[in-house]
Amino acid sequence: DGGITQSPKYLFRKEGQNVTLSCEQNLNHDAMYWYRQDPGQGLRLIYYSQIVNDFQKGDIAEGYSVSREKKESFPLTVTSAQKNPTAFYLCASSIQTSGNHEQYFGPGTRLTVT
Amino acid sequence: KQEVTQIPAALSVPEGENLVLNCSFTDSAIYNLQWFRQDPGKGLTSLLLIQSSQREQTSGRLNASLDKSSGRSTLYIAASQPGDSATYLCAGYFNDYKLSFGAGTTVTVRA
Numbered sequence: 001d002g003g004i005t006q007s008p009k010y011l012f013r014k015e016g017q018n019v020t021l022s023c024e025q026n027l028n029h030d031a032m033y034w035y036r037q038d039p040g041q042g043l044r045l046i047y048y049s050q051i052v053n054d055f056q057k058g059d060i061a062e063g064y065s066v067s068r069e070k071k072e073s074f075p076l077t078v079t080s081a082q083k084n085p086t087a088f089y090l091c092a093s094s095i096q097t098s099g100n101h102e103q104y105f106g107p108g109t110r111l112t113v114t
Numbered sequence: 115k116q117e118v119t120q121i122p123a124a125l126s127v128p129e130g131e132n133l134v135l136n137c138s139f140t141d142s143a144i145y146n147l148q149w150f151r152q153d154p155g156k157g158l159t160s161l162l163l164i165q166s167s168q169r170e171q172t173s174g175r176l177n178a179s180l181d182k183s184s185g186r187s188t189l190y191i192a193a194s195q196p197g198d199s200a201t202y203l204c205a206g207y208f209n210d211y212k213l214s215f216g217a218g219t220t221v222t223v224r225a
Contacts, residue, residue: 006157042118042203042215043158055125057211090157102148103205103213105158 004106023091029077120216133191137204
């Protein structure tokens, strides 16, 4: 089955620890994205990648880092510098980043930092 | 910065009634608009994608329209069912190659 997988579904961490969220896709898409969702708000873009070994900051990149070493993988690290890391994190992919292409989403990872 | 607004934030209708969900945006230079469904604690499922050159898209009981001049899109769901209960989000692709999302409308269909 083609799709996007995110793991784990739930993640709990202590304040001050870095944590890495996994995102894998087998859709052969060039573009991948990370969004953050908070209650009552729309999704906000953290980082996006148009191609392997390339990525750009989105609207709220501070306190986050990413890598894109393989086409199918786009892991997100939430660092201790992120002031309010507790949120629902969603990964997405599309054929390209141009506006004609539909984005497909993974099931999400809920991160709780205490 | 593009803004996408969805009003109301929540909507409750009896089963069988047609649903009308609204989405407005501030930038008429839109490449496409996507409607998504999100169930509680889940990811987003794409429902319909409307290209800027199109005025509407249909899939089964769903129909979405796009009016660039007025900055509006509407999602119609015919003959609503309890299984349609979910949050519906619209998102626009503007000239910066990023999707901008509305906050969503949470729909409850009462049996």
